[in-house]
Structures are given as structure tokens and as C-alpha cells.
Amino acid sequence: MLTEDKKRTAYTAVVTRVLEGDGRAARAARRAAFENARLAEPLRTLIDKVAKQPTRVTNEDVAAVKASGLSEDQIFELVICAAIGQATRQYETALEALAAAMTDKKRSEHASEDPQ
């Protein structure tokens, strides 16, 4: 795709770091938070709110996840993965839509250059 784009490269570095680098939460848990999938309560509620309605996150949501046995450092990592995951889905969907629009544009430009 846009491998030459410095912004894309820097973005990929963020995603790769939080998902694949060392962390206090297991890689599988970070991946699940990123994808907002395969999570059990009470973590599921917190992560889904971070992804879809972050202004609705409450002290109680965070307290419930702590009470379930996760450390603050693990919550820090999982919330970050959830935020980046949602932003990434939107970013990728938009880049695909742009690529599709560009393909049509090129096709119609070629058609007008070479009317057959």
C-alpha cells in the first residue's frame, strides 16, 4: 500500500510496538483489546466503551477491572491497545475507500485520453 509514506511507517511502528513488543499484559490480551473481541467481563465493557463511546467510561468501569485482578499497568496497556485498534480500523477503511476512488479516477482519465 503506502509503504513510502513516512506517516504510515510511523503509525505502523506504534501498532507493532503495542501489540508485539514487551508488556505487562499478555500479547494475546493486547491483541484482543485492539480488536475489541474475545474479552470477558468486566474488561469487555471497559474496552468496548474505549472503542465506541469513550466519553462514557466511568471510575466504576476502571475499578471493576482492577478488582478482577488486573494491575494498573496492564489496564494502561489494554486501554491504549483498544484506542489504537479503533483508530486503526477507521484509518484503514478510509485508506481503502481512497484507493478505490483513485482507481476509478485513473480509469476515467485513461478513457478520456484514449476514446475508443
Place this chain on the structure above:
Amino acid sequence: MRLKILNSGYGFGTKVLFAFIHAVSRQPVPDAAKLVFYRPDFYGAPMKEFTHEAMRGPSAWSVGDRELMAAFVSKMNACAFCIGAHTATAARAYHDEAKVSAVLSDLETASIEEPLRATLRMLRKLTREHAVNADDMRAVLAAGVSREQIEDALAVCSAFNTTDRLADAFGFFVPGPKAFEAGAKFLLRRGYR
């Protein structure tokens, strides 16, 4: 903030830096800064690189345009901290507070260039509905926006779709206008790195 580690989990060097920032700006260290200084190897360092590239790297959009996009996306996400921070920064970059408040209160009637308006419309849909399609992109291209400009706007949008979520999930303290002014000066002088 909702996690104690983000209020007090810093090493000696970072505490000294925070004391210095406090002394120079005469404002408390903003929670956005605290977030990227906590275990920076995990998130802060790579995220600062990306955000700086999106907001200050080469682009046909001006710094003011990109700060306006940041404020606008944050408005769509209803993120009070980032609306305050980037409204102040955009107004300062443009030397035009009225332009920024006009866009944030009604994009359709604000007196701005059509390419910027078409781009903000697309970012609004992407942020609110979490998706856009090829027709949405064709409308932006038809307004005279280049492919590269759209990619640059999407990078800004992605940075703030992440930051807005973290601000609200971690519960950033929303300071008053003086603190946002100090933050705007800092962001225009130093950027995000």
C-alpha cells in the same frame, strides 16, 4: 486521572522535568504530557513520533489547517480536553480565533476554502460513523484535494481518534483557558516530539 500510575508513577528524572515545565509555563503539567511520559517505551515515544509527523511533517496543509482538523475531530468525539487544546493551538497558528470557532460551530456556513471544508466533512463522517466509502472520497477529490492531502488529513484524524479516546478513558483533567494558551504556545514552538 483514573490510574494512579499516571498521576504519580514517574521516575526522578521525569519528576524534575515536570517541575521544570511547571516553573516555565506557570501551569500544571497537562495530563496529555503525563500520558506520553509514562513508560514512554510502550506508547509515548512511538506515538509522539507519529503525531509529530502528522501535525508538523511535510504536507500541503498548513499547521493551522492540521490543528483545526485535530480540534474538529475532537469535537466530533466530544473530547473536552482535546477540543480545548487544539482550538487554542489552531487559533494561534492561524492568528484567527473567529475562523476556528466558526468551523467548530457550523462547518457548512464557516468562511473557509472549499477543499478544507470537503476534507472536514469526510473526517466528520469517518469519526462519527467509523467508516467512509469511495463516494465520500470522490467528493473530496472533486473539491480539488489531492490524494496526498487526503492521506495527510487521515493521519491527523487517526492520531486524534486515538488521543481523544485515551483522554476520556483515563479521565484527563480539563484545565482553564490560560493552561490551553500555554499548551498552544508550546505545541507551536516545539511540536509533538
